Amino acid sequence: MAYFPEGMPAPSPNFDDREFWRHCDDRELRFQCCAACGNARHPPSPVCPKCRSLQAKWQAVQGEGKVFSFTVIHHASHEAVKPNLPYVVAVVTFDDLPGVRLVSNVTDIPPSAVHIGMRVKLWWDEISDGHCLPRFRASGPKNER
């Protein structure tokens, strides 16, 4: 069952990020990296901001990382999120791809227990029609404040 109830709007992939979402549907979290200088970037874009190369590759991450920042949502911005209030929107960084930050949710934990530096692990939320979104749960005893 999806984290948010039916009716939650799904991503609308565009020319730049459709590859990112396609990998998500395959339950692979991959980020765009410059094929010339290796710079990782997210969200995807057609040009490397460091070296201006137009060549890119998609690098997979294992999905383990930590909370860089977060907020607790108490007011519904859409009818579909009301049953989940309050919920956490977090910026997550990854152990194996420094420089990339992903906005997602930390689930299955009271929002008051979430903190910056908290270790998290990826899980795949199948939202509809085989489409999947990356979300995160607390992981392991390595949590640090």
Ligand SMILES: [Zn+2]
């Ligand atoms: Zn580059």
